[in-house]
Amino acid sequence: MLNYDIVVIGGGPAGMAAALKAKECGVDSILILERAETLGGILEQCIHTGFGLHYFGEELSGPEYADRFISLVNEKNIEYKTDTMALEITENNVVYAVNKTDGLLEIQAKAIILAMGCRERPRGALNIAGTRASGVMSAGTAQKYVNIDGYMPGKKVVILGSGDIGLIMARRMTLEGAEVKCVCELMPYSSGLTRNIVQCLDDFNIPLYLSCTVIDIHGKGRIEGVTIADVDENRRPIKGTERYIECDTLLLSVGLIPENELTRAVGIQLDPITSGAVVDEYRETSHKGVFACGNVLHVHDLVDYVTLESQTAGEGAANYVLGKSSEAEYIETKGVNGVRYIVPQKVNIKNEGDIKLYFRVGQVYKNARIVVKYNGEEIISRKRPRLAPGEMEDVLIKNDMLKNFAQGGKIEISVEV
Amino acid sequence: MQKNIICVACPMGCGVTVDIDDNGEILSVTGNTCKRGDAYARTECTNPVRSLATTVKVDGGIYNVVPCKSAGAIPKEKIMECMNIINNASANAPVNLGDVLIKDILGTGIDIVATNHCPAK
Numbered sequence: 001m002l003n004y005d006i007v008v009i010g011g012g013p014a015g016m017a018a019a020l021k022a023k024e025c026g027v028d029s030i031l032i033l034e035r036a037e038t039l040g041g042i043l044e045q046c047i048h049t050g051f052g053l054h055y056f057g058e059e060l061s062g063p064e065y066a067d068r069f070i071s072l073v074n075e076k077n078i079e080y081k082t083d084t085m086a087l088e089i090t091e092n093n094v095v096y097a098v099n100k101t102d103g104l105l106e107i108q109a110k111a112i113i114l115a116m117g118c119r120e121r122p123r124g125a126l127n128i129a130g131t132r133a134s135g136v137m138s139a140g141t142a143q144k145y146v147n148i149d150g151y152m153p154g155k156k157v158v159i160l161g162s163g164d165i166g167l168i169m170a171r172r173m174t175l176e177g178a179e180v181k182c183v184c185e186l187m188p189y190s191s192g193l194t195r196n197i198v199q200c201l202d203d204f205n206i207p208l209y210l211s212c213t214v215i216d217i218h219g220k221g222r223i224e225g226v227t228i229a230d231v232d233e234n235r236r237p238i239k240g241t242e243r244y245i246e247c248d249t250l251l252l253s254v255g256l257i258p259e260n261e262l263t264r265a266v267g268i269q270l271d272p273i274t275s276g277a278v279v280d281e282y283r284e285t286s287h288k289g290v291f292a293c294g295n296v297l298h299v300h301d302l303v304d305y306v307t308l309e310s311q312t313a314g315e316g317a318a319n320y321v322l323g324k325s326s327e328a329e330y331i332e333t334k335g336v337n338g339v340r341y342i343v344p345q346k347v348n349i350k351n352e353g354d355i356k357l358y359f360r361v362g363q364v365y366k367n368a369r370i371v372v373k374y375n376g377e378e379i380i381s382r383k384r385p386r387l388a389p390g391e392m393e394d395v396l397i398k399n400d401m402l403k404n405f406a407q408g409g410k411i412e413i414s415v416e417v
Numbered sequence: 418m419q420k421n422i423i424c425v426a427c428p429m430g431c432g433v434t435v436d437i438d439d440n441g442e443i444l445s446v447t448g449n450t451c452k453r454g455d456a457y458a459r460t461e462c463t464n465p466v467r468s469l470a471t472t473v474k475v476d477g478g479i480y481n482v483v484p485c486k487s488a489g490a491i492p493k494e495k496i497m498e499c500m501n502i503i504n505n506a507s508a509n510a511p512v513n514l515g516d517v518l519i520k521d522i523l524g525t526g527i528d529i530v531a532t533n534h535c536p537a538k
Binding site: 063147151176198199202 | 423425429430450467468469470471472474480481482484485486493496497500504514532533534
């Protein structure tokens with residue numbers, strides 16, 4: 001059996017930032033497990049720019065953003081194993097993993113940081129009727145084919161879902177010579193950034209059909225076309241609006257799901273809204289010494305926020321290992337009236353710093369107010385010119401405010417129009 | 418002539434209308450809610466620019482392609498022409514992040530640089 005103070009599962013931006021922070025806080029015995037061939041995670045295939053504006057103050061591509069952390073991991077001599085799949089974590093913080101050279105690994109950790117990221121919602125989760133033709137794939141799969149393998153998966157493309165990955169791939173496929181026929185979005189608004197709608201669709205005259213979905217897939221061996229239709233306010237297809245679009249590729253960009261199989265199997269409490277663990281302000285889960293950060297905790301829109309959150313988790317894990325964790329008296333946080341969720345879900349009021357609460361709204365609002373209440377009493381109110389489901393919001397709870405709270409209290413955040 | 422633009426200077430996404438006379442002079446910018454919107458709309462009407470990110474073929478590398486980007490923004494109407502040049506170019510492994518792969522593409526003064534490493538096979 002191997003022994004490490006901290007085992008980090010996942011070597012993407014979350015895992016690397018957490019490991020680096022833990023090292024900085026004084027923990028030397030750290031191991032990162034990564035299932036891909038290299039560190040970097042999904043950033044390696046996100047070759048477009050726009051990463052790092054908040055954290056580095058410059059606009060980087062995904063591989064460049066990842067490379068800054070990979071270089072630091074090497075410089076600080078943090079151990080990692082690539083091509084290594086974590087299989088299980090136990091109640092005693094033993095990690096089982098497997099790779100081709102070591103075979104089965106059994107690793108006793110003092111603390112574990114979960115940084116497995118998320119995966120794309122597949123076709124099976126959508127119940128689209130039609131044949132099982134090839135050429136139907138997630139937008140991220142196509143992104144890997146084009147950007148890593150240098151292989152174009154098709155020539156005539158329909159994209160279902162207007163999340164950022166779908167928009168980015170509409171542009172990418174067009175640049176490489178494919179004809180992107182349209183992007184269909186079930187909702188009456190796009191969940192992607194406005195910037196991406198302008199620069200990925202409008203620039204190339206790619207139509208975006210809102211309140212529209214794919215209702216049938218045609219073709220035997222290879223997909224030959226799709227039937228799309230407009231949907232009503234209950235997202236049901238409207239009879240008579242069906243039209244056929246010829247295509248050889250259908251890309252799905254219909255949401256991301258945190259990859260929490262390991263978390264669930266060991267019985268860590270999950271939040272049904274985020275599909276990630278329930279955590280405190282250091283991102284410690286319901287299981288002592290197990291922390292979670294990045295997209296495995298909740299799906300982020302910017303990697304910069306993943307980095308910040310993971311540094312918090314890394315610090316928390318280091319404090320735990322070094323026996324510096326403070327005593328705990330928790331209050332609960334809850335999103336109400338337009339706020340879908342808040343991370344962290346609980347806060348230790350004995351914490352000596354300020355606490356940032358991150359949250360997401362359920363629909364688009366203009367000129368709204370964010371109201372924070374403690375046990376029903378308003379403590380913070382902030383104006384926001386625009387709120388959208390695709391953009392994570394945050395609010396800072398100052399430590400002197402925290403000191404006035406009592407164990408068992410409740411913070412609620414709501415939107416008021 | 419009137420041009421309608423969606424401002425992308427921030428996430429607000431304001432709809433901005435630009436009035437242009439027959440000589441291409443901008444007469445007015447309306448609909449923006451801040452100064453940045455005014456500036457964005459003017460550039461977008463006179464000289465729209467974009468940064469380009471794509472891949473270049475690699476010979477003898479562990480991967481078939483290496484990602485690259487334009488080191489600065491290039492005129493929007495030259496994007497497809499740049500793609501054509503980049504897709505006909507290739508690099509020899511090893512490629513390092515930051516390597517200049519194509520100098521001064523299309524006389525724009527902008528280099529195409531590698532954004533990742535590609536070790537030799």
